[in-house]
Amino acid sequence: MNNTSLRVRAGLVSIVLLAAFLGIWHIATRSTGTTTTMSPEYAKLMGLTATQGKSAMPGPLDVGAKLWEHLKRPFYDNGPNDKGLGIQLGYSIARVGTGYLLAVLVAIPLGFLIGMSPLLSKALDPFIQVLKPISPLAWMPLALYTIKDSSVSAIFVIFICSIWPMLLNTVFGVASVRKEWINVARTLEVGTIRRAFTVILPAAAPTILTGMRISIGIAWLVIVAAEMLVGGTGIGYFVWNEWNNLSITNVIIAILLIGVVGMLLDQILARFTRMVTFPE
Template identity: 65%
Template sequence: MASLNMKATLLSLLLLLVGLGIWEAMNQVPAASTGLSEYERMMGGADQEARVPPPSQVFSHAWDELSDPFYDAGPNDKGIGIQLAYSLYRVLTGYLAAALIAIPLGFVIGMSPLMHKALNPFIQVLRPISPLAWMPLALFIIRDSEGSAIFVIFICSIWPMLINTAFGVANVRTDWIKVARTHELSPLKTAFLVILPAAAPTILTGMRISIGIAWLVIVAAEMLVGGTGIGYYVWNEWNNLDLNSVIFSILMIGIVGMLLDMTLAAVTKLVQYED
């Protein structure tokens, strides 16, 4: 296993270096050899040609940004650390609020066939709705961009957790529940001591899916509501035509999303191991 992991790591590094090398080399090709698009001709020819900056420029910009990530020079000029902190606050607030509702409700649905049949039509209607479709209604009712963004995260986070919790609870082995009844455990003790440990891996899988969706949605939500956050940062830098900052922020979105997923994946493996 260790040898396989080492080989996979080396292959990943090799692919990264090859990709960066091709990206860098493409920026060294003379403009005349690439040809000009109609837009570039309208903008004045090769001298005005706009290109995606090479990795060397992006890494240089990233070093400058990460050397002081929490600077605050005004409403439209904050460091990447502050922008990510705003986004993480919104994501975690909406995500935890969804967990407080989805997991208990999922237990009820999973343990009660009656509640499952009664609530399933509502779940099937509401689940496919795009989270961003709720944004206009949230802005009208809440009348606050921060609260509306958190509400959108809540909406997009609740469904994977709810469905996975209900599925995990409903599929707990019946003989374990029978043993709990034999020992005259109350329904509450049965839920905490028998059902929850057995369903925990499935519940955490739903939570892992939810955090990934929430991190995707917050970028689009912040582009709509503006103000602060990594989504607003990306859109603001695009309006400033600073592609170095745009690419850097995209990379930071990916890295933070990966870290969130890795955290929940580690917790899931730990629960499965202990189970």
């Protein structure tokens, strides 16, 4: 009961904070009335920013109206530079999904091998230590040069940035499976393959999933920047395109949606993590 009341109170505080933020935003960007006297024709030319003291920054009502417009027609396609937000987000999610899944396919089996072999672990450590801190965007020119396809290059960048947290967490998870669980499998004469699937994988799964959750977050951070570079489609490209159009409203909407999608991706992985976590 105490827990529910805490949740209700927290929800109330969240709503109050949101309302305060929107209110301040609204007040800060509203028109302040006529500031200069000029001929109506000239005033029309100058726009509300010059004549009414209106901020160039859109207010919450403008953003809300525009967002509603976008949400009503998320999948329209009027050519390369005018696509619905749903299409743009779809491109970004597809790139992140492809790059991320490829990274899962490489990182988890490789992490298993490295984690189970102290020799490999030691031998590969210097490479991982050097490769890990490289900004994924630094790979972009090399990717463009070798792959010669901007869309695939973006996927490669996602692959390379999401592989490290998964790889390192898998190695750590596999290497730190409790000795006693391994010993149980050994005394039961369980073979290496069966041991890997019945003892090591379930024991390391929470750590591996934590790595996957970190990776999806990084991949979603990187896709925006990658798409700004490669252009064409995607939410990152949309942001840059709207900046070039000087449509701050659309930029704000894109920022909001990037946040929401990122949160959803994180929540999905969090749910998977909870599914494989075991209480001790």
